[in-house]
Amino acid sequence: MPGSDAALVVIDVQNDFCPGGALAVPDGDAVVPAINRLMPHFPRVVLTQDWHPRGHLSFAASHPGRQPFETVAVDYGPQVLWPDHCVQGTQGAAFHPDLATAAAALILRKGMNPKVDSYSAFFENDRRTATGLAGYLSGLGVRRLYFCGLATDFCVLYSALDARALGFACTLVEDACRGIDLDGSLGMAVQKMREHDIEFTAAAAVV
Ligand code: VGL
């Protein structure tokens, strides 16, 4: 049962990450009913939205000769290249139509710098540029974060690891997440989260 110092962070439940979308996560839309049931049990809900300008550096199409899911070196280190996805203002970038967005206190958009990707809701992939979410949550006295959404092995993983490093207690609501699983990335993500004292729970155990 989440207390008064808890917040639910819903990562990137957007059309492009759901079946039929540009970067579909297998079974991605299955998280929606579980997340909608979780929301009323939290004093605060934050939604994130991957929100890229056209021609974003994370798009394979921005790198001549490169294909989606290849990794390239960019200024801040390795960057996986993705199909064009979550372009600002498009239907693909919109939340899944059944997600109960009215419950959200904050919608945080990320990945807006054309030259820097942002998996995490806290820091961009340069690992330096803050999004402001840590200050928002701390300012409200939030100390415990529950994570759900898409994708477990990218944006959920990086968000939860950053939250732990910032001192928040973190729980992954495992059945309210789905992963991409690129070259075993899902198993590695689960292992990393366990190593960093992120707890795992099922949605039914939260409420
Ligand atoms: C994501 C890849 C690219 C995610 C976002 O939300 O996990 N993955 N952009």
Ligand code: ZN
């Ligand atoms: Zn993205």
